[in-house]
Amino acid sequence: MTSPIDPALSADEISAIAREAYVYAFPMMIAYGFFHRQTCGPDTPEKQAIGRFTHFRTLGSPTFNNVIPWINTDTLYSAAWLDLRREPVVLSVPAFEAHRFQNVQAADWYTMNFFTRGTRDVGNGARTYLLAGPGWSGPRPRGVDEVVVADSWIIKLFTRIIVEGPDDGPAIHALQDQYGLTPLSQFLGQPAPPAPSEPEFPAPPASGLRGRGFFEQPTPEFIATFNQLMTQAAVHPDEAALFERFARIGAVPGGAFDVAALTAEQAAAIQTGIDAGLAQIEHRLANLDTPVNGWVYPMDLRGGRDRLTGGDAAYLARAVAARYAIWGPGAEEVVYMVAEVDAAGAPLDGTTAAYEIRFDQAPPVDGFWSYTIYDAASRLLVPHPSGRYKRGDRDADIRRNADGGFSLLLQNAPPPAGREGDWLPVPAGRFQVVGRLYGPHAPLLSRAYAPPPLVRVAP
Template structure:
């Protein structure tokens, strides 16, 4: 029986030892994990019965309000700087054409696309193409058509299903209506509609329904041999990169082959046990890395290897581990060149931040290292959600024009629960009467952030 036949019958290559089966299962689960997590979101948003999160396939869902402690406060470390639009695109039948509106010179915006593997394969916006209107043709891996004259750029994906995001920075509370008008000007249409041609026939997207019992903490992780069956099905809308053909030949020895049938109930008991050991080992690696995302710099952690596309998140077992960790930590993260998130939960002395009996300062002697925009946001240490505060304030950033710099150009933020003296209130960042974290968002970070030579200042306890 050949390796391919083993895959088709849901059997493991009998020449493998149980240790080899476990090793392959660990490697395959680590590789598949981001796709499993992403498919859980996909099923909830567009593919499942009634799609409880109600996002339409091939049509933008515009999120019209900024998150706050009272609104959309269910996402850990939720972004409160931009309004999002999001869409799942089905590129199997034809490409889609996306045109963004022109933006004011001061307004940061970007488009980001992630493939079925969850890797970001493109960002376009203020940082690299400016603020003019541009038209993109977004194509799947099998499209070979010509580039039309009205298209500024063809963007090719490794998968036929992609997740597309649009971000537009909000300058202030009164700016939201202007963002709504910009969101409504994004034009997304299938290529046939743009050309006035007949719409290609659609084919049914036949994917398995994620079993509710295999969700953990809101994530579809499928930590059983069934992951091979689901992984095989998910791979029908992705292509195998040439650099990974040998890897998939190895996966085939435990039945993991794109598009192949797999019956986990037909496995022998010792193979089930070996696969479960491999899954457990992969999950332990993810958990271990989540507990240590990197070596802090003055208390701030920002793991740059958990951001980006194929150049960062593929090509080695470590890269696949990073991709899996990113799926659990912050799925669909943009590349570091676009934005860096820095997280801090300790003060300069290494003590956990806690507003119950302490106040802190954060002082920048020079500019905050971001060319686009920046912010510092406070989150609950345990839930990582925004913490309500009577002031209604939970972040400070460059768009807070009332913030005051000292005569020497330095900027000091005052992190405390109660208001500081009147002359410091513009720089006040309220904190809860309990443990908290601070997340810095640096959009279009400066080169010294990307090469880790920048040393962010510590958060200093002052009482």
């Protein structure tokens, strides 16, 4: 078989294109690993069907669905993968009580958010959306509030409903059951269009898995995977020149790519580019942003095509987000902040130390806020005898001052008498604190807000 590499390219040029293509493909490969595990893998708590909601009735915990880094312990999810090749799908969202925070989010095959709606922007009334794949241009059907066209035919859909108290489950379950996914033809009472051929979704090869099972495939075979993944997405007109460049090393949507056809020099040049791209991703992960009182909260990693396309920096941000916190909502919806060090810059460690976070006022949000403890290395929840893993605005036993200020006491052992409500238990080892601030005010988005540091105190 003839080599797919343009013979006019030098080794350095091959490496440069391979680096660019690998960074571009990186988030799609990670997403595909989740997609395959959730739709084709064994029955697990995260198992999800294509075209049908899976409702998660229980909050994430150390023993339930603790497989996704930074599992949310504030909201109950419903999730689905949609295949829009045959026809669009109508998403029905029920009406919610005025006090309840909720949202719907959809991400495309590239992992960019192209749609987020909920309490913050459209309120809590019932809404109906038409979700369509690339190139769809039909009229907005009667009874549909908004038509949203994605850049891919496979999309990831989430809904989130805040849990306001320990007895809130039945009310939320009833709301979850009112979400609907209806093929457009059924919604209109018309015959369904012909079914497209079934796509192939092979299992990611074990050789491409890194770390905690993330599918990243840092070898020349990634090009064949990239080509297959791109059959489920459209090349945006703004990126036509980019894909013409990719094609010079055999990265062509739907194209065949045989590593065995490469010369040893070509394979080495591609590997050099992959290594350079992965080094860029790792470097950015280690230097996400300038810390503020020990907290890191980058604003440029999550969003849509307006933020995550257009150049090397944007594609790198998209790749980093996939490894760091894939499918997170945009900053205008929620600001995530992470602390792994105390006020003196020392790593947080619950083995012998205790810490306090003193808030003069409540975090500036319209939605809700919470602070959750995760293992520093895996970013998963760690079992603790207390069964408590977060503190937030719904915890009435936190002691508050007249301005809404409060303190959180972070330690492994039970707290002193009278501070039970302030206690945020931590593991006996390295940990991190993740703040979730939903409906952020302008000072948070502009980074004018300075979160208080974690001060080491006597345990």
